[in-house]
Amino acid sequence: MIAKEFEDFLLNHLESYLIPADELAIFINTHHADHVMLVLANNGTSRVPVITRDKKYVGTISISDILAYQMKKGLTDWELAQIDIEEMVNTKIETIDEFADLTEIMHKLVDFPFLPVLNSQSQFIGIITRKSILKAVNSLLHDFKSQYNITPK
Numbered sequence: 415m416i417a418k419e420f421e422d423f424l425l426n427h428l429e430s431y432l433i434p435a436d437e438l439a440i441f442i443n444t445h446h447a448d449h450v451m452l453v454l455a456n457n458g459t460s461r462v463p464v465i466t467r468d469k470k471y472v473g474t475i476s477i478s479d480i481l482a483y484q485m486k487k488g489l490t491d492w493e494l495a496q497i498d499i500e501e502m503v504n505t506k507i508e509t510i511d512e513f514a515d516l517t518e519i520m521h522k523l524v525d526f527p528f529l530p531v532l533n534s535q536s537q538f539i540g541i542i543t544r545k546s547i548l549k550a551v552n553s554l555l556h557d558f559k560s561q562y563n564i565t566p567k
Contacts, residue, residue, distance in 0.1 A: 416516055416520075423561065424516055424551070425516060430546070431546045431547060431550065432539075432540045432541070432542055433540050433542075433546070434539065434540040435463075435465075435539055437540075438462075438463065438541065439453070439462050440462060440464070440538070441462055441463070441464045441499060442464070442465060442467060443464050443466050443472045443498060443500035443503065444498045444499075445498065445499050446495060446497065446498060447480050447483075447484075447494050447496075447497050447498075447502065448494070448495035450462075450480065450499050451477055451480055454475075454476065454477050460476055460477075461474045461476040461507075461528075462474060462475055462476075463530055463538055463541065464500070465537075465538045468537075469537040470536050470537055471509060471532050471537065471538040472503050473503035473507070474503065474504050474530070475499050475502060475503055475504065479502050479503070479504050480494070480502050483497075483501065483502040507526050507528075507529070508522050508525075508526060509529060509531070510522060510529050510530075510532070511531070511532055511534070512534075519542060523544045523547055526544070527543065527545075528541045529542050
């Protein structure tokens, strides 16, 4: 269990942890594989969220997901280029809801570099990255005493 004072300190910065969907590279599940591979290769992002047109979260996609699908199905590059990415989406990255507590976020970020954040209708609203949480912990370690007094038991 996280000490209440630490959790309060970190939760005061919670809105800064979330990177909103409108600031992220996102793919629609009906985008073709060739388009997705081109964008991923050119923008340097390794894994990107995939949503439906009505913003329902589907999963994530990476170049390795696409190539694994191509190899599994024995597809030529031309055949692969015509397929919607929905069939290739990775659903292994866990999600959190927009009201997840800090303990859940920390536990899940151990295994994933980011967590997709969903609202109550399973719509994608953004991500919380391991990097943003580590920055917050760094702030906690450096700034906690400016807001709290620490006295040994």
